[in-house]
Amino acid sequence: MTANHALTELLDRVRTRVERALDDWLPRPPACPALIGEAMRYSLFAGGKRLRPVLTLAAADAVARRTGTEAATITAFDAALPAACAIEMLHTYSLIHDDLPAMDNDSLRRGRPTAHVVFGEGVAILAGDGLQAAAFELLAREPNTAERALLERKLRVLDLVARAAGARGMVGGQTIDLQACGQTKHARLTLDAAGLEGMHARKTGALIRASASAGAIMAHAPDDLVSAIDDYAANLGLAFQIIDDVLDVEGDAATLGKTVGKDAASEKPSYPALFGVDHSRRLAADCIARARTSLEGAQLTHGWLWPIAEWMLQRHS
Numbered sequence: 001m002t003a004n005h006a007l008t009e010l011l012d013r014v015r016t017r018v019e020r021a022l023d024d025w026l027p028r029p030p031a032c033p034a035l036i037g038e039a040m041r042y043s044l045f046a047g048g049k050r051l052r053p054v055l056t057l058a059a060a061d062a063v064a065r066r067t068g069t070e071a072a073t074i075t076a077f078d079a080a081l082p083a084a085c086a087i088e089m090l091h092t093y094s095l096i097h098d099d100l101p102a103m104d105n106d107s108l109r110r111g112r113p114t115a116h117v118v119f120g121e122g123v124a125i126l127a128g129d130g131l132q133a134a135a136f137e138l139l140a141r142e143p144n145t146a147e148r149a150l151l152e153r154k155l156r157v158l159d160l161v162a163r164a165a166g167a168r169g170m171v172g173g174q175t176i177d178l179q180a181c182g183q184t185k186h187a188r189l190t191l192d193a194a195g196l197e198g199m200h201a202r203k204t205g206a207l208i209r210a211s212a213s214a215g216a217i218m219a220h221a222p223d224d225l226v227s228a229i230d231d232y233a234a235n236l237g238l239a240f241q242i243i244d245d246v247l248d249v250e251g252d253a254a255t256l257g258k259t260v261g262k263d264a265a266s267e268k269p270s271y272p273a274l275f276g277v278d279h280s281r282r283l284a285a286d287c288i289a290r291a292r293t294s295l296e297g298a299q300l301t302h303g304w305l306w307p308i309a310e311w312m313l314q315r316h317s
Contacts, residue, residue, distance in 0.1 A: 053084035059215030076219035082142035164210035173203025205237030228298030239287035
């Protein structure tokens with residue numbers, strides 16, 4: 001079996017487990033109105049790579065392999081699964097809101113009509129709000145334990161994810177993006193290379209970093225391993241965004257499952273616009289090389305974190 005085939009099988013298994021858990025943990029009628037339950041599920045179960053929850057669980061697995069220990073009452077996988085699912089809820093909420101007419105105004109996501117096209121803007125906004133709240137409810141509740149050490153790790157992850165999702169991270173990055181595209185009532189921003197990297201470190205990178213670090217923390221990693229995984233994920237997140245920008249130029253809607261060519265059409269700042277496609281790909285490869293260095297320094301190359309990074313450079317969707 002090739003490494004790529006093995007990774008594909010792993011991703012399929014993890015996605016299946018994550019989606020089963022999401023189905024169990026997402027509110028449904030009669031706990032919530034049928035319409036909002038349907039709208040949340042429409043976007044959450046529309047497909048997608050599930051990269052962020054896969055990273056959470058791969059990081060937990062890498063730590064368990066490296067330390068040779070498990071938590072006293074719960075496996076690393078089970079300890080990290082709620083965080084993995086909560087982060088996917090947050091990611092999906094961000095996609096619903098990004099697609100709104102006031103933001104990116106997109107009608108296609110994950111190969112089918114976006115939430116506001118199907119349910120209207122009001123319900124789409126509320127579906128995103130509902131997923132965000134459900135994510136933090138899940139982080140606070142699961143794993144359901146009285147073990148003090150595990151409770152402390154849960155609180156640490158809750159703080160980490162909240163920072164990554166809020167004004168310091170994803171929300172802040174999206175705000176810079178809107179201002180750089182002239183979609184606010186304030187002066188339009190012009191981003192140089194450092195500004196572009198900073199925007200993406202917030203908008204895309206913060207949640208990717210939180211995904212991997214949360215898995216490490218829930219697997220009871222010592223601080224040096226959490227730091228190494230965070231460095232790996234910071235580089236992975238930047239590479240992901242660079243490749244995303246490239247695919248907006250070179251990809252096709254059928255493969256990507258979303259509209260292409262929107263960055264250039266809306267004069268959105270992007271790596272190909274600043275550096276060209278070929279140099280952008282080299283920058284992404286440099287990020288992945290730095291990610292490898294972080295894993296090697298912490299002896300974390302066993303497991304799936306490195307194959308995920310290699311796949312990142314080869315992805316077409």
